[in-house]
Amino acid sequence: MLRIADTRTGHLVEIPAAPRRLLRSRVHLPAASGTGIGPVHLRVPLIGDVLARTAELNGLQVVTVLTTPELTQDQNHALERVMAVLGIHPPLVVGAHRPDAALGGPADVHVTARGADTGEVTGGVRMEVGEVGTVLPDEGAFDPDRLLAPELPDVPAPEEAADPLAVRLLLLGRPYDAPVTVTGEALADARQTLWRWRRQVADWAQEPSRPIPADLLRESHAALADDLDVAAVLDLLADVAGRSEVPAGAKFETFAHLDRVLGLDLVRDVGGQSSPERPTPR
Template identity: 35%
Template structure:
């Protein structure tokens, strides 16, 4: 079962599997383009969706309209955020035509028109002006370094982002991709089940992404695990992480 902290209830609660779930993301309400800090709430929603879908829960996702839809869609694609099926117009009640919202991811104060569970993600602080996601790419970093940097902190803890933390996250993403590409050339082997189960369990336990990443760090350095098994396990878990860890496979390394 996936367990998540319900801000309204003040406790971690189980989300029942085996049924459809309506997920709503209440995000940007400002008349400007999203900077990297604004995107955290959408990543949290994406992680919840991935964890539930792994449990075969049918997730119907919706989100608020934003000021610049084209720019937001580009940013969302760059961060590997799965697109919402529904984007109601600004100001439109999100629970019209009898469609109850089961889980809403948003700011600190629950919306009055949401009667289901409420998940709150803490904010992001950046030294100086927070960059746009395009600024991260212009600095020579993979946009998914932002995703990694957010995964490195629990969603209920505030994040202190700096260019140094983004560069470190970028290095971790690139190192894992290089490892996956190298392991892909080895003899195939069954997935390292114990590692996979530990990482999945961390995800299911209120999205403990830092713990899941530590499991992968441990697996990366475990010489007793065959390279082919590492390859299978990293790719399996990337369906939750969304870091495009297979993207270097087949590339010529120098």
């Protein structure tokens, strides 16, 4: 059972309503501001992606439509690129003018930015995604705004190629309806966490496989199913990594399994011939 708190009522609602096994999700990209699209335009489709991944983990089929305001060709290109580098699975239709037809029926859930004008939305559960602020004073610090700059080349520079999933981790580290502030220090911490977890996963993969402990599986799935509490899952992984009583093979299986939802590429270094360079703290 997947339950989401409807912003309009505050009540948890089961989606999709039983006994249907198809989840129809409509993600609403906020209208572009005078300066174009920005970090909140990363977070809304990201939460839609995690919702779809969680539903699939619960054995549901998912159809996702991303509806957008009028965007320039460059903005559309930037949006497609940023969804790719952040590991967001492509929606079935982008910019659909008839979303119900694309979904095969009315949406079960609407994912929107907090305070967005979606007056035409009726029915379904409404998930409002919190605002994203940026405070990046350090010269050379990775700026998520640059991911959406249309003048950037399609392939990121090597020093930035490892950073986008740190942005994903940072945005997932808070409840989806809470505001997030992206700082240079927070991004550096996220890069360090990704580096450490990937090295640990690569090391654990060399040990005999062990099943995921039942209590960890139950706790993680319950957190995801209860209003998409990804932050609790990240806390659980941090705890599991340091627990000596959990066999290395079980740690590997736990991280690999939950990464199906997190999308952080935690098994990337498994089988690698050399350790990746440790990120330089800022």
